[in-house]
Amino acid sequence: xxxxxxxxxxxxxxxxxxxxxxxxxxxxxxxxxxxxxxxxxxxxxxxxxxxxxxxxxxxxxxxxxxxxxxxxxxxxxxxxxxxxxxxxxxxxxxxxxxxxxxxxxxxxxxxxxxxxxxxxxxxxxxxxxxxxxxxxxxxxxxxxxxxxxxxxxxxxxxxxxxxxxxxxxxxxxxxxxxxxxxxxx
Amino acid sequence: xxxxxxxxxxxxxxxxxxxxxxxxxxxxxxxxxxxxxxxxxxxxxxxxxxxxxxxxxxxxxxxxxxxxxxxxxxxxxxxxxxxxxxxxxxxxxxxxxxxxxxxxxxxxxxxxxxxxxxxxxxxxxxxxxxxxxxxxxxxxxxxxxxxxxxxxxxxxxxxxxxxxxxxxxxxxxxxxxxxxxxxxxxxxxxxxxxxxxxxxxxxxxxxxxxxxxxxxxxxxxxxxxxxxxxxxxxxxxxxxxxxxxxxxxxxxxxxxxxxxxxxx
Numbered sequence: 189x190x191x192x193x194x195x196x197x198x199x200x201x202x203x204x205x206x207x208x209x210x211x212x213x214x215x216x217x218x219x220x221x222x223x224x225x226x227x228x229x230x231x232x233x234x235x236x237x238x239x240x241x242x243x244x245x246x247x248x249x250x251x252x253x254x255x256x257x258x259x260x261x262x263x264x265x266x267x268x269x270x271x272x273x274x275x276x277x278x279x280x281x282x283x284x285x286x287x288x289x290x291x292x293x294x295x296x297x298x299x300x301x302x303x304x305x306x307x308x309x310x311x312x313x314x315x316x317x318x319x320x321x322x323x324x325x326x327x328x329x330x331x332x333x334x335x336x337x338x339x340x341x342x343x344x345x346x347x348x349x350x351x352x353x354x355x356x357x358x359x360x361x362x363x364x365x366x367x368x369x370x371x372x373x
Numbered sequence: 374x375x376x377x378x379x380x381x382x383x384x385x386x387x388x389x390x391x392x393x394x395x396x397x398x399x400x401x402x403x404x405x406x407x408x409x410x411x412x413x414x415x416x417x418x419x420x421x422x423x424x425x426x427x428x429x430x431x432x433x434x435x436x437x438x439x440x441x442x443x444x445x446x447x448x449x450x451x452x453x454x455x456x457x458x459x460x461x462x463x464x465x466x467x468x469x470x471x472x473x474x475x476x477x478x479x480x481x482x483x484x485x486x487x488x489x490x491x492x493x494x495x496x497x498x499x500x501x502x503x504x505x506x507x508x509x510x511x512x513x514x515x516x517x518x519x520x521x522x523x524x525x526x527x528x529x530x531x532x533x534x535x536x537x538x539x540x541x542x543x544x545x546x547x548x549x550x551x552x553x554x555x556x557x558x559x560x561x562x563x564x565x566x567x568x569x570x571x572x573x574x575x576x577x578x579x580x581x582x583x584x585x586x587x588x589x590x591x592x593x594x595x596x597x598x599x600x601x602x603x604x605x606x607x608x609x610x611x612x613x614x615x616x617x618x619x620x621x622x623x624x625x626x627x628x629x630x631x632x633x634x635x636x637x
Contacts, residue, residue: 203441203444206440206444210432210436210440211431213432214432215431215432227430228433231432301422305423306426320423324424325429330388330390330513340506340513340561342505342510343506345390345509345513349384352384
């Protein structure tokens with residue numbers, strides 16, 4: 189069946205461009221807005237925008253194109269929600285990493301570290317968090333990250349450097365606390 | 374503490390963004406520098422924890438189903454395809470202007486947020502931000518395929534190349550006779566605008582000179598600024614309404630010499 193929704197005559201259809209990257213879209217939104225329900229709303233809104241902007245898509249990296257829309261949608265969502273966002277309280281259930289079918293034992297072993305990491309990542313300034321998510325979880329190159337975040341590649345590099353430094357600092361603090369707790373027991 | 378001038382390079386190295394020559398240089402350095410080696414292993418540990426930590430959040434199945442359904446439903450509506458409709462169907466013209474405004478606002482917000490939180494993407498033209506951006510661009514230019522868009526020792530090739538790519542005409546001159554051959558140029562992005570990057574060679578070292586016209590509202594002091602960041606020298610100055618930044622690992626004396634040639 190011929191799909192009618194095409195950016196340019198003979199170009200890929202909207203479904204071909206957007207639907208394969210919904211996981212990437214959700215992952216980014218989820219880490220930017222830090223809440224699963226809001227992330228769903230953002231992804232849905234972003235997909236609507238993507239439909240509207242689809243004629244502006246002239247081939248090229250579909251994932252970066254969609255992710256740029258997702259990040260802009262996320263930022264405007266956060267802007268609307270402010271000022272409560274900066275002092276946002278988290279639902280404890282949100283913090284549990286969403287493993288598909290976790291092996292109980294492996295989860296136990298991993299959970300302390302993974303949870304510390306999740307919390308640390310959520311505490312990072314949003315620009316650093318975003319660069320790290322795109323690099324480490326999505327596996328984007330500097331060039332692709334620069335496209336998504338609409339910043340120079342040099343800034344991608346320094347955001348990653350600062351983000352990693354902060355993350356390592358937060359993690360080493362939380363490990364120290366773990367050790368102290370262990371000693372007291 | 375890792376060597377200051379290697380901090381950024383280590384990140385680019387761990388991310389596989391360095392060319393072979395640079396990678397080998399970093400590896401050579403790591404053999405003799407325990408502090409940097411430790412820093413690198415810290416980065417790697419962090420990376421494997423991030424990747425193995427079940428942190429990737431996949432889209433819920435219902436969300437995917439909803440979007441798929443919406444996409445299929447939507448596609449029955451407005452845009453037609455096929456060569457005949459290309460000219461007549463311009464959805465952009467029918468689009469209410471407030472939608473564009475909303476999008477523009479979203480982008481502005483994103484930029485504003487970025488400038489508050491991120492390094493070097495900043496609102497007003499802070500001198501150090503420019504230095505940081507110029508140095509980051511210089512480091513990036515050393516990565517594979519980034520150095521030059523037009524490669525030529527002939528200023529008469531480089532200058533026309535910029536035509537139509539910039540809203541100004543950068544001064545392109547070769548100083549081979551004075552020991553600064555012009556080897557190429559490219560477009561770069563600094564201080565929220567496209568700038569010309571001229572690449573000069575000094576011995577085995579490369580110098581990036583970024584050039585752009587001063588904004589009329591800008592501070593017009595012609596003060597020369599010098600910075601040393603991440604192991605690179607930065608020299609910035611204004612001349613005749615044009616802003617120049619030279620960045621390199623050569624010494625400041627050499628940069629000054631190039632400045633004098635450019636100012637002539």
